[in-house]
Amino acid sequence: MAEPVVHVSDLTRVFKVPEREGGLAAALRSVVRRRWREVRAVDSISFDIGPGEVVGFLGPNGAGKTTSLKMLSGLLHPTSGEAHVLGYVPWRRERDYLRQMTLVMGNRNQLQWDLPALDSFELNRAIYRLRREDFLAMRNELIALLDVEDLVRKPVRNLSLGERMKVEVVGSLLHRPRVLFLDEPTIGLDVTMQKRIRSFVAEYNRRHGATVLLTSHYMADVVALCKRVVVIHHGRILFDGDLSALADRFAAYKTIEVALADGFVSLDHYGEVLERDGDRVKLRVPKAETPRIAARVLSEQQVADLTIEDPPIEDVIELVFAQDKPS
């Protein structure tokens, strides 16, 4: 296997946070005696990401995704453990490293608010010390890819959220980063805009061979972009592998959708009926039993059509988190 671009080993980050009960008395007590609690935001996580891989980093709010990305982009020091990205220790924040990565955070504005994005791009050229010919070539390529020719000439404050996110992405990639940390890049965007950003990331990865670590609550992002996912919960990794293997491992059932040729026949005895719409019935059946039950339905009923599917990825992820609930 090629040398990993991202190598993480036993990475841990503990935050010390003050806490107190609500109310005036507790507020007064906390003036005299402050109580602290340790929160293990990231707890001994380890994984490697190879060159050009696009990996989905999944977890509920507070799972440790953003903290991990902040450590990998050099914004936070870990409490313990080690990480190397492109051979650099991220939190040493060497200039050479920062020139080769980017962190895009959804809903965060890095552009000059009052000016057209073109002016911010020019500023990024100077910050990243880009050769003018490289800068112009990359800028024009990205503008064309995201189809934002008109938008980059308007003051950023006049752009909608989705438009701003597109020009934000252009600004973040002008230096042609080799590693992309994308933290909820499609948050708050409408479906069309999400799709646009998604296909753009895929195209950028294809053209430039960049390694991408993506967090998103929209499973459509993950399904479209990531062959591999790392699932994190309570700071610990619960799963690291192919997206397709996630359902195999965590979902104990599959769904069989049957279109009946002879109308309203009860199928209760084959499995749990999830929904019924006219002559279409959706059944939930144990995974191991699926081939046998499907064969029975086909042989015993007048079937017009039959499809077997894994449960939706959202349901699988929910199952993964449910299995890790603290007792």
Added chain:
Amino acid sequence: MSTVPAQPQLPKESLARSLADFYLTMMRTQIQSEFQYRAATYMYLIGMVAEPVIYLVVWSTIARSHGGQIGGITPGGFAAYYIVWTLVRNMNIVFTPYGWEHRIREGEFSSSLIRPLHPVHSDIAQFAGGKLIWVTLYLPIAAGLTLIFKPTFSVSGLEIVVFLLAIWGAYLIRTMLLWLLGMISIWTTRASAAVETLVLTEMLRSGRLVPLTMMTR
């Protein structure tokens, strides 16, 4: 097997030259931003001028009531002092801990930290760009004040050169000082409390209320 794509090439120019390029670009960008709010910038300046004009009128009145001067300073001397003081004051407006609190609370500092350039350069260059506009806009105001209050200046060419260098040096020193105070925001959410103390000390000790030469007496 996939391979890591090539690292983007650096330009042939030196780091110092790239830094100069950044400063010029950032200053240009800031000037453009200031142009977006021309009226606001001018009103802000007029507001800034109101304070020293009040001190000037008060001290000039006191000087006249004391036979034409107080502490060895004539009304013309006070006029010269406060017209120049306003310029110095403008030059010493820098990124404050209030701004630090905001940028950290809103997570805006993260985007500065992931860039391959220390964020202090952005703040220095950004405010320096703003100053070029403010000073330019202040010049007609200063001319107006000169016509009204008739200041008495007696400075040599060399002193003017030293003054111009000194106010940019003062700008850098104050930027560093307030950066240090501002960075407290990384540990506590209310670093501006520290700056309140500084502002009070500056108000009393920096020659704002009372000209510096009179304070020594």
